[in-house]
Amino acid sequence: MKKEYYNPEDLNKFGEITKWNKELGERFFEYYNKVFEEGALTAREKSLIALAVAHVVQCPYCIDAYTKDGLQRGIENEEMMEAVHVGAAIKSGAVLVHGVQMMNRYDQLSM
Amino acid sequence: MATKSLKARNSELSDTKRQLELLSTGVFETGTLPLFKEKLKQHQLSALQPLPLEVLQINMGYMCNQVCAHCHVDAGPDRKEYITKETMNACIKVMQSEAIQTVDLTGGAPEMHPDFRWFVEQIRSQTQVKEIIVRSNLTIILANKKYHDLPSFFAKHQVHVVSSLPFYKRNKTDRQRGSGVFDSSIKALEMLNSVGYGKPGTGLLLDLVYNPSGAFLPGDQTALEHDYKNVLNADFGLVFNQLFALTNLPISRFLDYLIASENYEEYMTNLVNAFNPSAAKNVMCTTTLSVSWDGYLYDCDFNQMLGLKVASKRNHISEFDAQVLQNREIQVSQHCYGCTAGSGSSCQGAIA
Numbered sequence: 504m505k506k507e508y509y510n511p512e513d514l515n516k517f518g519e520i521t522k523w524n525k526e527l528g529e530r531f532f533e534y535y536n537k538v539f540e541e542g543a544l545t546a547r548e549k550s551l552i553a554l555a556v557a558h559v560v561q562c563p564y565c566i567d568a569y570t571k572d573g574l575q576r577g578i579e580n581e582e583m584m585e586a587v588h589v590g591a592a593i594k595s596g597a598v599l600v601h602g603v604q605m606m607n608r609y610d611q612l613s614m
Numbered sequence: 615m616a617t618k619s620l621k622a623r624n625s626e627l628s629d630t631k632r633q634l635e636l637l638s639t640g641v642f643e644t645g646t647l648p649l650f651k652e653k654l655k656q657h658q659l660s661a662l663q664p665l666p667l668e669v670l671q672i673n674m675g676y677m678c679n680q681v682c683a684h685c686h687v688d689a690g691p692d693r694k695e696y697i698t699k700e701t702m703n704a705c706i707k708v709m710q711s712e713a714i715q716t717v718d719l720t721g722g723a724p725e726m727h728p729d730f731r732w733f734v735e736q737i738r739s740q741t742q743v744k745e746i747i748v749r750s751n752l753t754i755i756l757a758n759k760k761y762h763d764l765p766s767f768f769a770k771h772q773v774h775v776v777s778s779l780p781f782y783k784r785n786k787t788d789r790q791r792g793s794g795v796f797d798s799s800i801k802a803l804e805m806l807n808s809v810g811y812g813k814p815g816t817g818l819l820l821d822l823v824y825n826p827s828g829a830f831l832p833g834d835q836t837a838l839e840h841d842y843k844n845v846l847n848a849d850f851g852l853v854f855n856q857l858f859a860l861t862n863l864p865i866s867r868f869l870d871y872l873i874a875s876e877n878y879e880e881y882m883t884n885l886v887n888a889f890n891p892s893a894a895k896n897v898m899c900t901t902t903l904s905v906s907w908d909g910y911l912y913d914c915d916f917n918q919m920l921g922l923k924v925a926s927k928r929n930h931i932s933e934f935d936a937q938v939l940q941n942r943e944i945q946v947s948q949h950c951y952g953c954t955a956g957s958g959s960s961c962q963g964a965i966a
Contacts, residue, residue, distance in 0.1 A: 575833035577841055
């Protein structure tokens with residue numbers, strides 16, 4: 504086995520997942536491509552959402568892909584970083600809001 | 615950012631043979647990526663053949679007031695090659711004998727040629743050419759007092775102005791083209807707008823060229839045009855007609871950048887993976903001939919910069935023979951992937 508779990512070259516092989524399950528793989532890519540089409544949201548807005556989510560789920564392939572996608576769409580670095588902060592704020596907010604649960608439990612158990 | 619051409623820096627990449635060698639070895643030699651010719655075959659596409667000639671693209675010379683990081687011509691102030699009047703007259707002769715619809719003047723900065731205006735006037739007065747395009751870098755208009763009236767000259771001769779503006783924001787433009795280029799470009803666009811360029815009803819066409827500021831492919835041309843128009847109008851009150859999104863081809867200074875930044879293999883992989891058979895059917899080299907400053911003929915401007923002359927015994931403008939040239943096969947190498955990636959790329963932008 505290779506020493507690294509992640510290999511940048513694997514991103515280009517993403518399409519190959521259809522080899523082991525053609526139907527589900529193809530349905531996934533059809534869905535995926537449809538999601539990113541222009542709709543009520545622009546493709547540009549979707550690209551920024553994808554970049555933020557890529558960071559939240561900490562997917563290096565997705566970060567690579569959507570940084571490049573953003574560059575191709577003329578999205579600027581300030582916009583990209585703001586999107587990442589939105590992801591970070593939600594992620595940290597999600598941690599912190601559980602503090603209320605902790606406080607509730609603390610109060611419940613304390614005299 | 616470099617201030618000298620590869621040639622002046624004695625870079626090994628100023629040797630076109632070295633560039634062609636790089637484009638045929640490495641990932642292409644090991645079979646990791648297919649050669650362009652093989653890719654055409656994989657898609658049941660035959661070798662590229664010329665269609666009737668429509669566009670004569672003439673390189674006026676390599677001198678330029680800018681030293682852009684991505685320049686495939688390796689142009690700059692230190693380049694002294696320029697076309698002679700004799701060669702320009704030979705071009706006019708071809709324009710008269712053939713059904714040339716468009717003459718596309720490029721460089722370097724074509725306006726810096728001492729006989730540039732004379733040449734435009736001759737094309738207008740002596741030929742039936744419908745469209746004269748000048749590939750202007752914009753900043754030349756402000757570079758010297760003698761160029762300030764270029765917008766009026768262009769308008770007088772109904773020259774179609776196609777100008778590079780790599781981005782609608784200062785930072786990316788200046789990073790690619792040099793400090794201060796963005797502000798000068800905006801001033802030049804204001805001057806062009808003020809004589810009617812880009813405005814509805816004037817018939818004076820002003821198109822802009824976008825090319826990526828780095829090792830990535832251009833995005834959707836329509837979406838980028840929308841953004842360019844909105845920002846340039848909101849920020850500066852500027853108007854233009856169309857935006858052409860061009861792919862940077864792995865040639866000359868852009869190739870040098872790709873190698874130095876260790877992006878070469880990834881970029882070539884991106885180009886190959888984005889191969890679009892529809893774009894391959896519409897490549898500009900089928901309807902264009904490119905003339906170099908010294909009068910030789912090439913299938914396109916990129917082949918010219920790689921020293922790949924047309925595969926024909928009649929390879930000089932002075933011995934132009936339409937029939938003989940029509941039967942040639944278009945010369946290709948791996949840089950051709952740049953014109954067939956995604957929506958394709960040509961001097962007129964996307965092609966698929």
